[in-house]
Amino acid sequence: MDKTVDSLATAVARVEDGMVVMIGGFGGAGAPIELIHALIDRFVATGSPGKLTVVNNNAGNGRIGIAAMIDAGMVAKMVCSFPRSSDPRAFTERYQAGEIALELVPQGTLAERIRAGGAGIPAFYTPSSYGTDLAAGKPVAEFDGRMYVQERWLKADVALIKAELADRQGNLTYRKAARNFSPLMAAAAGFTVVQATRVVEPGTIDAEQVITPGLFVDAIVEVGNPQQEEALIRAGVAYP
Amino acid sequence: MDKTVDSLATAVARVEDGMVVMIGGFGGAGAPIELIHALIDRFVATGSPGKLTVVNNNAGNGRIGIAAMIDAGMVAKMVCSFPRSSDPRAFTERYQAGEIALELVPQGTLAERIRAGGAGIPAFYTPSSYGTDLAAGKPVAEFDGRMYVQERWLKADVALIKAELADRQGNLTYRKAARNFSPLMAAAAGFTVVQATRVVEPGTIDAEQVITPGLFVDAIVEVGNPQQEEALIRAGVAYP
């Protein structure tokens, strides 16, 4: 079994119009820039995949990555906790023009909803957001004298994530805080695409040190010297 | 900050009559035999701690570990998924005599309830046990056309677990399949006690390879050459 593919274009080929796409990363750490840009390349060339729902903690920054997807007009909706990081111009413009929808989710609830999606838990209760506008319309319940909000799982058609090492079976490690949402998204998506800085043979990663086991991974492409979102933003890079 | 203590007796001193105690391990892998036996020593000497509720996947085997706790008369109730492993005599006798209570929980639900206890999730829905006797009396709900059972979190006063490495701040690694329930129990207990095969200085365990972060750990005792439950059972050892 070898889950590696030989091009970024092949890796992202499963993303189609209207899909829900989870994209790993928090700030620049873990953003799979090359996978995102491969998706933009296809959209620019063919007009597809468009009308995407994108799940990420933020809503794009600068003129690369998710911001560039938004600028390209591929994104119909963002599901995120903080669409107002540094230079969120791309999202802000579209949002204020009514051209993009927003589902705002508290960060811990977003993480837990994605975790629940991967774990087969259709709903759970959390204290987060109880009594606030973000709980409006959601069922609430009392447990042990305290009030909680019922939240639903969140799943995706495809996840795009960035790993440090990947073996050919899909076992993954991450680099420092680039881990963030990616192990959760890998489990919550029907098809998980990984860009890995290095692809290794099975057995290279110690079984104790695997963070994402291979059964959550469907396609791997090696991107040997990946771009770092934060560095690109600071350099003022725009894509395409 | 140094969470190490210098004796097994000190490590288990927080366990009191009537408490809920989670004990790590699945089969012999991960069973904190020395911590359990230290608890038995205190009970034999002082008559306390008794009337305990013990949470573990099984209900003790042979004449050591949890089985020896049951034989000593310290356990009022077991919460477990499989109280019928090899040589479950201790539990079976007490159970059939009506001297010990049993809360039988499907294994995945047990794991998820403990995980929920540590994660501040008071209740969640699972498909497991829907339509069976083990769902009797529990709320059910339909999500996306499928029926689910509502399950509650499970917490403990104290957790007793076995780690491979522990640094003085409580960061832990485990050995192979000895990991099992222990990271979950460490998070779900008010006070978590660890027996570690080796105590090391903070910084020795790579931040990428910490399985249980130190904030879940309260007391650590080094047990350099720990006994293996399965080996003890096969050797016919009885404790005390």
Place this chain on the structure above:
Amino acid sequence: MSTRLSNAQIAWRAAQDIEDGAYVNLGIGFPEMVARFQPPGKQAIFHTENGILNFGEAPPEGAEDWDLINAGKRAVTLKPGAAFFHHADSFAMVRGGHLDVAILGTYEVAENGDLANWSTGPKGVPAVGGAMDLVHGAKRVAVITDHVTKDGRPKLVQRCSLPLTGVGCVTRVYTSLAVIDIENQRFVLREKLPQLSLDELQAMTGAELVVPDSIGELIAPEI
């Protein structure tokens, strides 16, 4: 030719349907035997509830590491690409539908897909383990079983009489006499022993068999 398949032959037949690269959980006991019969070139990856993916055969006696065991508490080994994880992550894999196949033993299986494999009734100490999770844990939940009990009563029934493990969860049954799918709450015959007549098979089955125009011959090698 025997009038029924041996356990090993039933396990062999079940193993033939496992795709290369499939993630598989084998129930404790008889189902563990399926791992021995993977066809050449079709390498499955085995999951065990207690937190290992991609484990292999038992080590030689005396070489056991009792921290490296499967859900049946038997010593195992690791294959290249193995991973350890904790119990909540392990059952996230199960409950989240990430396994391709779960193969379980059973006391009874009903034409509506209900499974009873954890309890033979109120006597004794009840024990469920991971059975109630596994039945909701795979894209395909298959059962391997003798077609009838030791005293000749059908194990394939209209409705289970024993306490249920799961509702409507089984998709395929491999027995000592036949391969049967469960579709639209009916037993649909796919293969049967060639020497067995349809009437004979129906007589040993506790619910009506739907028989399509074309059914296969269930032939297993001598093992």
Place this chain on the structure above:
Amino acid sequence: MSTRLSNAQIAWRAAQDIEDGAYVNLGIGFPEMVARFQPPGKQAIFHTENGILNFGEAPPEGAEDWDLINAGKRAVTLKPGAAFFHHADSFAMVRGGHLDVAILGTYEVAENGDLANWSTGPKGVPAVGGAMDLVHGAKRVAVITDHVTKDGRPKLVQRCSLPLTGVGCVTRVYTSLAVIDIENQRFVLREKLPQLSLDELQAMTGAELVVPDSIGELIAPEI
């Protein structure tokens, strides 16, 4: 002597209450300053939502590793004993009550413990981040803030007028003028600037201050 504490002095005061070995989350922005004022011998361990425990100061400019950042997306460093984990584990720490202290900034805080610190109203793009989780995430949830807004209106109020972050969650408020506990849905004065009269303080506070027999003097070093 100034008539109010500077932000650094408010952060200093909040830092004095953090016990040695405490697990602490500091909100993005102003609260991050608290880390600079840990008293000697009282070493806290800092948690950041994006999956690090025991991170340290920012690296020198030019030495940043942008895979090693905090929730405010600022580059940080690791201390010995650090650990990485994913977002669900990180918020399990938060939601599960495993942090000893969370210190947050605010727009308004009410005498019933309600906090409003995420939205100034319907205009603009709403963004919440981890605020709604953190307010339920620690044994002690403290707020650091100027006592009044830039145009002189009280930030400590009877009931919040802005969208809530959390209900009844705040236990202590460190302001530029006072230290105030929230107990039984009332503001209870603990310390105030010595040069400030009770009447003056009450006039700048939007709800009644409960004044115990003994209150302390709020004195911070020049920073």
